[in-house]
Amino acid sequence: MMRPAQMLAVALVYALGGVMARARGVTPEMGTLLWGLAALWPVAAGIHYANEYADAETDALTERTPFSGGSGAIPMLGVPRRLALRAAWAATILGSLVALAGLAAGTGTVFSLVILGLGALFGWMYSLPPLQLAWRGWGELDNALLGGFLLTLYGFSTAAGYVDFRVALAALPFTLLVFLNLLATTWADRRADAIVGKRTLATRWPPRRLxxxxxxxxxxxxxxxxxxxxxxxxxPVKSASLAALPFLFWGSLTYTRRRQPLPSVAAMAVMLLAQLVAWWYAGG
Structure with missing residues (x-):
C-alpha cells in the first residue's frame, strides 16, 4: 500500500529543512536527525494508509499513473480496506510513541513534536471526517502546506531546536510548486473523483479557470x-531554483490538456533537489 517514491520525497523535504538549519549556522546532531526521521516516517505512512482507505472507491474507478491514483493495493490486489485503516492507526501511534520517547530522552524538541502533530492531524483530515478537506475543495492547499511548508519546518526545527520566521518565508516558493503538483495529480483523477462525490478543485472548476x-x-x-x-x-538558492522553470513552462502548456501530471511533478522535484544542493552550498 506504500509508494516508495513518496517516502523518499518525505525524507528529502525533511532533509531540506535540515540543510536550511546548517546554512543558518546550526550543526545538526546525527542522532537528533535520525530520531526526527524515525518519528516522521511512520506518521507519513499512517497518513498514506488513511488516504488509501478513504480513496478506495476512487482508486477502483480511476486509471492510475505513476503519480496519481493511489497504490492500487485495495482495488487491484484485494487488500481488505479495513486493513488500510488499521495500518494507518498502527503507524501513526508508532510514530507518536517514537516522537514522545525522543522528547523524554532529550533528543527531540517541543517545536518539532507540535509540528509533527499538526502534520498528522491535517494529513488525516485531508480525506477523513470530520473535515474531509479533499472532498470540499481544500485538499490541494492542505496537502501543499503539509508536504511543502510544515515538513520543511519540521526538518529545520528538529535540527535547530527552534523555528525561524525566515525559514517559513524561504519555504513558500517550493510550497507553491507542491500546490501545482497537486493540481496536476488531482486533474488525472477528476472523473473518478466526480463519480464518488470527491469535490477537488479539478472537479469543481472548469479547465480554463484551473x-x-x-x-x-x-x-x-x-x-x-x-x-x-x-x-x-x-x-545560490534563488539561482538553483531556476532549474525548475523549463518543467514549469511545460506544465503550464499541458495542464488540463493532458492527463499525465509528469511536468508538474518534475518541476516540484527539480526545485527540491536544486534547493537541497544550493542550501548545502550556502552553508559553506
Whole structure:
C-alpha cells in the first residue's frame, strides 16, 4: 500500500529543512536527525494508509499513473480496506510513541513534536471526517502546506531546536510548486473523483479557470523567489531554483490538456533537489 517514491520525497523535504538549519549556522546532531526521521516516517505512512482507505472507491474507478491514483493495493490486489485503516492507526501511534520517547530522552524538541502533530492531524483530515478537506475543495492547499511548508519546518526545527520566521518565508516558493503538483495529480483523477462525490478543485472548476490558477501560482512562486531578501533566501538558492522553470513552462502548456501530471511533478522535484544542493552550498 506504500509508494516508495513518496517516502523518499518525505525524507528529502525533511532533509531540506535540515540543510536550511546548517546554512543558518546550526550543526545538526546525527542522532537528533535520525530520531526526527524515525518519528516522521511512520506518521507519513499512517497518513498514506488513511488516504488509501478513504480513496478506495476512487482508486477502483480511476486509471492510475505513476503519480496519481493511489497504490492500487485495495482495488487491484484485494487488500481488505479495513486493513488500510488499521495500518494507518498502527503507524501513526508508532510514530507518536517514537516522537514522545525522543522528547523524554532529550533528543527531540517541543517545536518539532507540535509540528509533527499538526502534520498528522491535517494529513488525516485531508480525506477523513470530520473535515474531509479533499472532498470540499481544500485538499490541494492542505496537502501543499503539509508536504511543502510544515515538513520543511519540521526538518529545520528538529535540527535547530527552534523555528525561524525566515525559514517559513524561504519555504513558500517550493510550497507553491507542491500546490501545482497537486493540481496536476488531482486533474488525472477528476472523473473518478466526480463519480464518488470527491469535490477537488479539478472537479469543481472548469479547465480554463484551473489553467489561470496554475499560471497565477507559478508566477507567485517565482515572484517570491526573486523578492525575498538574500538573508531569507540566499542567492545560490534563488539561482538553483531556476532549474525548475523549463518543467514549469511545460506544465503550464499541458495542464488540463493532458492527463499525465509528469511536468508538474518534475518541476516540484527539480526545485527540491536544486534547493537541497544550493542550501548545502550556502552553508559553506
Amino acid at each position: 489553467r489561470r490558477l496554475y499560471l497565477l501560482v507559478a508566477g507567485l512562486s517565482y515572484a517570491l523567489l526573486l523578492a525575498l531578501p538574500n538573508v531569507v533566501l540566499p542567492s
